[in-house]
Amino acid sequence: MRMFDFPRAPSDPAADALRAELREFLAAERANGGYTPQADCWVSAADPEFSRKMGARGWLGMTWPREYGGRERPVAHRFVVTEETLAAGAPVAAHWVADRQTGSHILRYGTEQQKRDILPKIAAGECYTAIGMSEPQAGSDLAAIRTAARRTSDGWVLSGRKIWSTGAHLAHYMIVLARTSPAEGRNRQVGLSQFLVDLSLPGIDISGIRDLGGTPHFNETLFEDVKLPADALLGEEGNGWAQCMGELTLERSGPERFLTSLSVLEKAMPVLAAHADDRRGGEIGSILANLRVLRRMSLGIAEMLERGESPNTAAAVVKEMGNRFENDVIARLRTMLSGIPRSEWPDGLGTLLRDAVLHLPSNTLRGGTTEILRGIIAREMGMR
Ligand SMILES: Cc1cc2nc3c(=O)[nH]c(=O)nc-3n(C[C@H](O)[C@H](O)[C@H](O)COP(=O)(O)OP(=O)(O)OC[C@H]3O[C@@H](n4cnc5c(N)ncnc54)[C@H](O)[C@@H]3O)c2cc1C
Structure with missing residues (x-):
């Protein structure tokens, strides 16, 4: 039976510096009213002005060659940007698909003219794709x-x-x-x-x-x-079929497959801490342990992409497990919050939780359903 290996990326001080820079930018944007955190932000929170700001800072198309507007940075740096913006519930939906998959796809298959015409605009946060x-x-x-x-x-x-x-x-x-x-x-x-x-x-x-x-x-x-x-x-x-499968690897393996609920969890933490007990502590511990495993796997895929590999089935594993996790976080949060009076909830938590609940059915459908992913994984493991 074939098993999966998720290689460890080497530690990188430049990625830590980038993370600090992003956190500072996102905190400033929130403070000056630039955005209000949203659950499932990579699908439903679109703000072209915010996309342009990210482009101006060099945070879009960042792995692409400089001649096409990129920054020639490692895949792991792009991972930092996606992870931090998702965790902060930032309005990244306008550029998400273009930055995540269309740009790289054009880089691989497009004509020289298409690369020159389109990629710099995507990297500037001014061109969006579907x-x-x-x-x-x-x-x-x-x-x-x-x-x-x-x-x-x-x-x-x-x-x-x-x-x-x-x-x-x-x-x-x-x-x-x-x-x-x-x-x-x-x-x-x-x-x-x-x-x-x-x-x-x-x-x-x-x-x-x-x-x-x-x-x-x-x-x-x-x-x-x-x-x-x-x-x-x-x-x-x-x-077209083979090209689509390559595109789906980029679509399935990133942190958006397990971080959609994190802004809700973060918002709820102060009130959960104020009502801490063994049950709630155990739930939070379990969520964080699972999050760490998923993050490590997703980083492993970033590393494989960096090496030029095509980890299609490993990406399906991340999506299948990530979707179960993000739905589970919301179910657990609802249980943990029950019994805590609404009057004690932080501002905005009710809206965030409601939106996350309404988006839950999407998670296991978009990008390939759970049943289909399980079929792909089982085939790769030699079980069907
Ligand atoms: C929020 C959201 C965003 C999306 N964005 C895009 C997008 O940008 N572009 C795009 O092209 N598509 C997009 N999709 C479509 C998505 O890829 C499809 O919904 C998905 O592939 C399932 O197809 P379907 O809806 O036709 O369901 P069906 O294929 O009809 O499946 C219905 C149910 O039957 C199950 N099923 C089907 N076949 C099998 C089988 N062989 N074995 C076991 N179970 C099976 C499925 O798992 C599912 O539970 C999006 C979907 C959502 C919900």
């Missing part, structure tokens, strides 16, 4: 997508419908997975390609979908005979 994989009848079974692109004399014509695309209403580009040639019998993963689609093109209609809390942070996008230039094809024609 993921166009899921469709109304194709979520877990992604190879069932019907969106199709047809080659023309000077480019492509794209038609179809994507759904649940986080942040598409703010995005400038979407990476769309589309069928470019028929499946080969039962092998539906062939004949798929990725396109970098400029969302300002004619024939594109984006409409918001409200989540349980009423926020329209994800969208349905209709493509009606959209004319794409030839270089909108991202990577190789027919290689």
